[in-house]
Amino acid sequence: MTRLPASLAALALIASFSASAQQFDDKFRQLEEILPTPTDTRTASGAPGHAYWQQRADYTIRASLDEAKRAVSGTETITYHNNSPDTLSYLWIQLDQNMFAAGSDNRSTVTYPSRDAWVSGRTGSGPSGANFDTARYIFASREFDGGFKIASVTDADGKPLHYAINQTMMRIDLPQPMKPGSRLSLKMAFSFNVPETKVLGRRMGFERFDKEDKNDIFEIAQWYPRMAAYYDAHGWQNKQYIGDGEFTLEFGDYDVELTVPADHVVAATGVLQNASSVLTAAQQKRLEQARGATRPVVIVTQDEATAAEKTRATGTKTWRFKASNVRDFAWATSRKFIWDAQGFQQGGTDVLAMSFYPKEANPLWEHYSTPAIIHTIQNYSKYTFDYPYPVAISVNGPVGGMEYPMLSFNGGRPTKDKKTGELTYAKRTKYGLISVIIHEVGHNYFPMIVNSDERQWTWMDEGLNTFMQFLAEQAWEPNYPSNRGEPRAIVDYMASRGQTPIMTNSESVLSRGNNAYAKPATALNVLRETVLGRDLFDFAFKEYAQRWKFKRPTPADFFRTMEDASGTDLDWFWRGWFYGTDPVDVSVDGITEYQISSKDPEVEKKWQKAQHDLEPVSLSDQRNKGKQTYVDQHPELKDFYNEHDDFTVTNRDRNKYNESVAGLEDWEKALLKEGKHLYLADFSNIGGLVTPLILEIQLASGKKYIERVPAEVWRRNPKKLTKLIVTDEPMVSLVQDPYLETADVDTSNNAWPRRVKPTRLELFKAQREQAGDMMKDFKEPLKKADANKAAE
Missing domain, CATH: 3.30.2010.30 (Zincin-like)
Structure with a gap:
């Protein structure tokens, strides 16, 4: 431990100390270089602008199910409202059933990460399961006569309209362009064969009960030609439906x-x-x-x-x-x-x-x-x-x-x-059912009402909804076994190399469940519990939902609204969690103790002697102990300095002290007498993702308390920092992230002094010994019971 000078300037220097970076990477720079420029339809605050507009499509549909053929046929009338300021010369229609057609991109782009993956059923872009199921999928997709059969496309008067089909998209060429504020009606007749869900998969189909009662359950979706979305930030959303990017609708x-x-x-x-x-x-x-x-x-x-x-x-x-x-x-x-x-x-x-x-x-x-x-x-x-x-x-x-x-x-x-x-x-089945119902019913809010573009951004509906699912699960019963939401549950994925940023197009996402569901849900949980706090977060999140219900938000609208309504600059958070793949990994590198020198010789020399006494005695001094010296033989050579050591307080020391404190203010004198303990704690950001510090400090008396330091502590150097910690009594340990609330991927470096983690063998031994003790307690009553029974 080092004794510090009483200079207040020195204290200020310590408080702001941070190691200088050789190559400065500003993790807190603003996102304006990435986010789109605000407009009169989408403001800089994240709210819909005064000129916000969106299209509308009304449907009248008459359809029939042919159970024997497992086919659906129908007619529809679409009334399309052009609420945009643009003149439209053609319309785009989604034909999502065409993903089941032969030669579709969904079929032709199925890939496997390796030959072993195909053999084992661990596929890349395609079906999952055993090799037999994979082969069945491939053969069935070739044989199945899937996709829409379009019988006619006409205007309201029955006049044919020219159209062109590009896989899952149909372009209807209008004889007269649609002016802003106008509407038109068009009619279509269509049919399609319903795919078997467990064979061809993807969100709809039929299930056969051949072994039970020869019946089917039909779940019919993506079943009628639907208007593609046209909106200010994107124009026509006519990206092909390959399977992962879901739907953008009016x-x-x-x-x-x-x-x-x-x-x-x-x-x-x-x-x-x-x-x-x-x-x-x-x-x-x-x-x-x-x-x-x-x-x-x-x-x-x-x-x-x-x-x-x-x-x-x-x-x-x-x-x-x-x-x-x-x-x-x-x-x-x-x-x-x-x-x-x-x-x-x-x-x-x-x-x-x-x-x-x-x-x-x-x-x-x-x-x-x-x-x-x-x-x-x-x-x-x-x-x-x-x-x-x-x-x-x-x-x-x-x-x-x-x-x-x-x-x-x-x-x-x-x-x-x-x-x-x-x-x-089983328990897993019960909670799996409750969770999937919460999740899917919850989708009514995101994206069925807060109508984000799923074809482009999977996380905007799945991630936000998974976060809300976590909150609902935790409100169902104590200790609900949630699979996603807790930061500790995402650690393995965050530590892996096969990540894509959350802000990745839906069809390009790797590890869809982790990337589009779990990581954004965890990020929002961290934002709520650790960064903003529940009150600020809940207000801002509700503001986002209220602003954008029955409208179509973009990621920028979400980011900006959360900052606007919380009053917090969160650009560093979005940049790290949503645009990057770095994990959280903060290391506590070391701690050095300091104390403010009181200048009082009565205090300081006593402290110096105590420190001296703690130092080990040298080997030479140990061996020389007890040997008679020259002065021992001639005691007349001893004087004042032989009677007093370096820690004796002299009048000269006292006079010097009195002179030094005479000019101090009263508050400075009080500070010197408090005897605070000062520690400089060194931290490294090994993972790269900046994060708040949550420090659990334990004092010599056994008292523990939490000190929370905002992420901005990394603003001058995102790699290393030194933090001043002041305590009333000696600190015996410090733990970073004691509640595992930041998704830190390596907790072995989170404590000082370092904590040794027990190996699996040691854990097994401890559990076996504990079980043995429990069995001893359990066997004793049995023996007594047997003895009583024998006596009877």
Whole structure:
């Protein structure tokens, strides 16, 4: 430990000390060099500008399911509103079913990272699973007659319109350009074969129950030609649908009639308009009861669904749905569906939460699906806005998890016990179901209402939604086993080399789950808990959701709004977490103790003697101890200095001290008497991502406290810094990031003195010894019980 001079200038120098960098990399430079220039449609604050506009598309659709052929056919009328200031000479339409067509980019660009990966089923861009499943996918994709068959494209009067199809995009050439503020209607007739989900995959399809009851569950999405988005920041979003970049759509009203076998039950976006035509009197009564129920009411019972499975109706029924101000429409149908519902109020909206599932999903789904819907909406609304739609639906079928307005497809079922035949579920299955329902229902907020461009930025819907999912999971029950959100859960990925920045186009992302879901969710959790704090973050996040509900934000709008509403410069955070791939890895390199010299000889020389006494005695002095010296033989040579050592206080020392303190102010004299302990702690930023320091300081008395230092401490040198720490008593240890809240990838260098981590062998030994002790405690009562039994 070093004794410091009392100079206040010296103290100021220590407090601001930071090692100079040879090559300065400003991690805190502004993002304006990257972000687009603000405009009158998107302001510098991140809010929609006074001239913000967006297009609109309304749909009237009439469609039928041919169950035997597993095919859908239909007609649609699209009324397109040109709210832009631009004149449009052509329109772009999404034909997403064409990804299943032979020769599509989705099929032809399937790649494998290596031959071993193909053999093992660990694929790159393509299906996952065993080699047999991979081969089945390849052969089925060649044989399946997929994609839209477009029978006609006409104007409102039935006159043919010229069009050109480029894989998953159709361009319609207009005979007269659309002026700003105008609208037009066009009609199309289309059909397509429904792919088998487990074979060809991708967000929709059918599931066959050949071994059980020869029935199918159909989950139908991306099923009608849809208007591509046209907006100020991008123009036409007509990037091809390859599979990962999802959908960018316009809001509108839907009037949809779906004709299906008469014994089918249909779940769909929107509100059922003709319950009296498609439900029995008893089912209609149950549906009305559900609206005011406090727990789910079964509309179509398991007995009714089981009875329907055994027969085949000869006719059809048409279900009609209407939905207002939604960006898409999806549906599911099967005679296998059990249907339950429960009403609740969210803000000023009466919402009906509904679940549709086969008997194979019970007892899991009847217990958890509808309650999970209600829980999701209640929690998401708290952080964003009130749920605006009248229904929210969860459907169990072949799709593991996919979202559409008011409707979600969710996987997860019990398994049949081989001995008893009973359906049971594991803990992982239970929480997996709750989580996927929270996630997919939560997508109603992002991107179904906060309408980001999924084709370009996967993280803007998946990342934000995964973060919200984490908050909802933690509100479900204590110690909920969340897979994503906690910083410690992303450490392995952050430490890996195969990363792409979060700000990577959807089709170019590597490790989609980590990059687009987990990392942005973790980043927002770090921003909320560690950087901003909950109050500032929650206000800013809610402001973003409120500003951009029913509008189309870009990443810049999110970044700018979070800074604007929190009053915090976060450019360093976005740059590191979203534009970079560096991890957090802060090392505590060393600590040196200092104390302010009081100049008082009575104090200082006593302290110096104490320090001297702590120093080891040299080997020579140890061996010379006890030997008689010359002065010992001639004591008359001894004087004052033989009687007193260097630590004796003299009058000269006292006089000098009195002279030095005579000119000090009272507050300076008080500071000298406090006896504060000063430590210079050296830190290295090994990972490269700047982060706040969270320092757990332990004092000699055993007291621990946390000192939080903002990330700006790295602004003068992002690689190394020295931080002054002042304590009232001696510090015995310091730990950086004690709660694992920054996703630090190497905690072995986070403590000073260094902490030795036990090896796996040592951990095993400790656990075995602990288990042995527990068994001793456990066996003793057994012995006593056996003895008592013998005595009886």
